[in-house]
Amino acid sequence: MKYVEEFRDGQAVRAYAERIRRLVTRPWQIMEICGGQTHTIVKYGIDELLPPTVRLVHGPGCPVCVTPVGAIDRALAIAARPEVTFCSFGDMLRVPGSRKNLLMIKAEGGDVRMVYSPLDALAIAEANPQREVVFFAIGFETTAPTAAMAAWQARRKGIRNFSLLVSQVRVPPAIEALMEAPDNAIQGFLAAGHVCAIMGTEEYLPLAARYRMPLVVTGFEPLDLMQGIHRCLTQLEAGRHEVEIQYARAVRPQGNPAARRMLGEVFRIIDREWRGLGVIPASGLGLSEAYADFDAEQRFPVGELPAADDHGCMSGLILRGVAKPRDCPAFGTRCTPEHPLGATMVSSEGACAAYQRYRRLTEEALA
């Protein structure tokens, strides 16, 4: 398959590993900030091909994982209403709120449906004018344009029984928050290719300059990752701190102007809480004034719900790159994909799920 197979070439990957081994002269720590990249790293053992002095840590790059418990509790309260058909991406259905998850609401009689796109939810609203259809809009700049498009189309078609429960987040302010943390040890970033395919790279330029860190926009296949890591390490060893695009087959510095225009029309930038990182200024998207009537939180006010976070779960530390899944005492014992205690295990893009899926088997085979 063009643009996929050549980026899974094992020989080319090993050649880059050798170049990295010859390049590195001291310890470095690099964070990837994309759940898809985390899975590729763990699945293909990219981190194990690197010299032991190069440490890869997994950041808050999984959209389900960074959605805070409070947002999930609000989703549960709205989904339980008899007049509501609540639509969500599949990963979100099993993520625990304070006491329940969306699948439990469905089991109790709630009309909860899995969809692949907000436009599917809009089609449900159009076909069922007697129902109030709510889409749970989560994720990064990657998913935000289709949520914006759904609201834009709803307005254009006059569909009044559709609304969005918005918990969209933006990556650059999260990178700033990670770099400002007192225990931060990150020296370079691999930025997510699909986020930058939408937003471009201009927001990353001041971050690279202020924190004197290289930032390489990287793809998702094994060779993409090795090339991104190699470029990042090349800059670190040379004392450079620039924004580079490894994922040039999809990313332009200006991003996707049409998608950015749609985002600018439907959303506005607001402060947003992230699981594990707290409230980060200007890190979220909320509906703009012009689209406020599509806001599910205004249509179905639920008030302040006291959120109880995952007891004993280290997801927050893992999402900040301070800990890795195997540092958690519950990993693989009390916490498994079948019985997840926290978001990084329940989501297919979560770091704990990746280690459980790929590394546990390797370790058992070696034991």
Ligand code: SF4
């Ligand atoms: S293994 Fe489970 S309990 Fe531990 S950090 Fe991961 S999700 Fe949380």
